Amino acid sequence: MFKKRILLFALALAGAGAAWQLTRGTANEAPIKPPPYEPATRDKDGLIAAAGLIEAVAENTQLGSPTSGTVAKVHVKVWDKVKAGAPLITLDERDLQAQFQVQKAAVSAAEAASERADDAARRWTGIKDSGAVSAADLLSYQVAAKEAKAKLALAKAQLDQTSVMLDRLVLRSPIDATVLQVGVRVGEFVAAGAKAPVILGDISRLQIRCDVDEQLATRMRDGLPAKGYLKGESSLAGGADRSIALKFVHIEPFVIPKASLTGASVERVDTRVLQVIYQFERPAGRAMFVGQQMDVYIDASQNASGK
């Protein structure tokens, strides 16, 4: 009987113990593990965080076409390095070419007419015998020669005009740069002043446009050092310092509305941001492209007011 009693006690104790052990198990949640890829970790105080977008130094030139027309020829492709004045795109010039030929013929005709009038005037002027030609006739010949000359000048000017217009159909690079984007194909129509068919930039040196929330703007000063962490680079070998040292360029004078990119047709203003420009040397061996995002930490700990 006594043994049974102990058994009962033991059973009760075991039950309570197992229940207690279960309470330890169910109430506690999984431990917090670090993310699969190590995030850019702040290591000091007094930093201002900003979202940065890589762009080319001196900003990207979004080239527009001065005239409307159909694209006849695309001279460049992306990554091409172009000199200032190099042709990029030629619009359809057939009608102007035709006009050019007509005007060229007109110049020839005007030349011929001018020569003939000139010749007649000279001839009649050389005859000293005043009786052979009346003074009035002589004047008439001379005026005709002048008129022919003026017509020639007009025809030439018209030809020149067409030539300039022809030249305008060729879109040329205003600077030494790299072609970053070509937005048109042969046969497409380009409207004057519409979307940029070609984007040029100097990508030998990149710069970063950082959006600083307006509420943090008061902490921003000229000349603050900064570090950038490229998005998508967290998969680099862990532990390696993947930060990129940034050099201050300037603060944009205007606080601008930040667009909220929802993918919808209308982009809406979300908040206002102060834009700060930083420059950096492209690190060796690391691919970096214009338009990539970067997490930027601006070091405002000294709060050294710039200059």
Added chain:
Amino acid sequence: MYRLALNMLFGDRAKLAMLLCGLAFSALLMAQQSSVFFGIMSWTYTPMVNIRAQVWVSDPMVEQVNDAKPLRDTDLGRVRSVDGVAWAAPLHTSFVQARMQDGNFKLITLVGIDADTFAGAPAVLTQGRIEDLRLPDTVIVDEWGAQLMGRTEIGRDGKPKTTPLKVGDTFEVNDIQARIVGICKVRRAFTGGPFVYTTYDRAKAYTLGARRTLSFMLVEPQKGITPAELCGRIERETGLKAWTSDTVIWSWGERSLARNTFWWFWTNTGIPFSFGTAVLLGLFVGIAISGQTFYSFILENLKYFAAIKAMGAGMGVIARMLFVQAFTAGLIGFGLGAGMAQAIGRAMIEKGMPPFVMFPQILWATFALVLGISFVSAVIGIIKVSRVDAASVFRG
């Protein structure tokens, strides 16, 4: 006398069995019912369990984790600018309709995590790799969701058979394709359907009408700074609300989002009432059963206690004897009941349904209640014995 009291208790095996059954059954009812109740209630803060981070930051008006009030994208920069923050990652959560290939619609919990670091990613992937989320139009669904959103067909035997979704299957969210690249194992939620993970930027696309998509920010404090400390700093400097992610609901910690969610559901919904009545019924049944059996046990022994009293035992001795009997029975009954409850609980946890969370407090409360029942029964017995006329023993 105490030894005799115990011998009296253990002497009658049938009566003891009934008594212990009553006590154990009521302990079982109380512990098991309330564990299931708290299991269901703990589903309310499932996002906190599935998405693990030290600190959560939200809009100041947010009261609970299922009700996100979107933030501005630049708020991420403001939080990152707070001293003591090691890193901060964006998180999107929303309830959206997913369109299955068979045309059915299912409500899902869309979770957008930072594609760069995958902070907030599910801890356990049973299929696929988290990195595949970087491919276009990809999502990771949880096991329950894979089952729920699976294709149901009538088999040859006439019974409906559900083929769960697998890697490579697709569905649509807001007319945008979602291709499954992984299956994860996460806890079920009370609201919002299965968890579907995607990247933060893609979540923006999936919820195209939404003006703002930043629901929460997951923040890690720097070494040497406690989450609570960091919460204070973030709130001071940004005006946003910062929460700790601990799931200890039995505290007065105002910072715990899980705790606030739990008690928000407690006070603002009918769930505690509807589920709680079942628990209370179980409680009452348990109290009634064990009280009843205990009382009848004492009644049956009343005659003998009267004899002992006539023989010159004081009420103090008799009271102590009754307490010894009551508490011994109570302790054993509790142990047996708790043992049964945990066995059932383990089976439930194995199955995953219904949810079973046995908080230590549940066990303590059951313990206190069973001992309370024992105590009250003993007190009633003592009153009975004290009222009994010692002379009554002479009358047959």
Added chain:
Amino acid sequence: MSHQAHTVAVRATGVDMFFGTPENQVVALKQADFEARRGELIMLVGPSGCGKTTLLSVIAGTLTPQAGTVEVFGQRLDGLGQEELTSFRRKNLGFVFQSFNLIPTLSVVENVMVPLLIQGRPYDEAHARAHAIIEKVGLKGREEGRPNALSGGQQQRVAIARALVHEPPLLICDEPTSALDKDTGAHIMELVRDLSRSPERCVVVVTHDHRIFRFADRIAEMEDGRISRVVDDPKLLDTSHL
């Protein structure tokens, strides 16, 4: 012992006892006088409802009378509180009940130990003394059994052992043989007489079983709540109404 005062064990004088409300009163004892001496076995006899058990309860200190004095071994019981009465019973009384009142969930020896344990004796000592007295009542070998496994006579032997284990000066027996057949009853009374006989001890037996009258030293007959007469020889009693 030579003094009169010392030979008197129990003296009840002018005891009034009634139950119920004043409008609906049942009178149990009315100016009852009773005296028992040390070293004797006295029986209280009478018809049912004559007040035997009430008088016994008064003597045993389990009932407090409305009037009269009760003195047991020189100690006045009237006027004592519950605690003192309990303590008095614990020290001075042994009980044998009509229905034995053995605790069925305890073994024989444990039942016998109860009075000693109530007195606060250590378990081992109580156990040894219980064993000894169980042997005396002739139940050796049955100590660890349950009372329910015993016959009625054996159970009453256990009850006697329990009543005497702490050697009380006053033994109270309430109808000890009424649940037993004739021979068994006679054996029990022999046992009571043999074991309880001591110059210091007084045994009060309430019974209406005339077959056992022969064991009495004196017999007090009760009628309508009072002692009608006390005789030395049972033959002098009119037993026709019993």
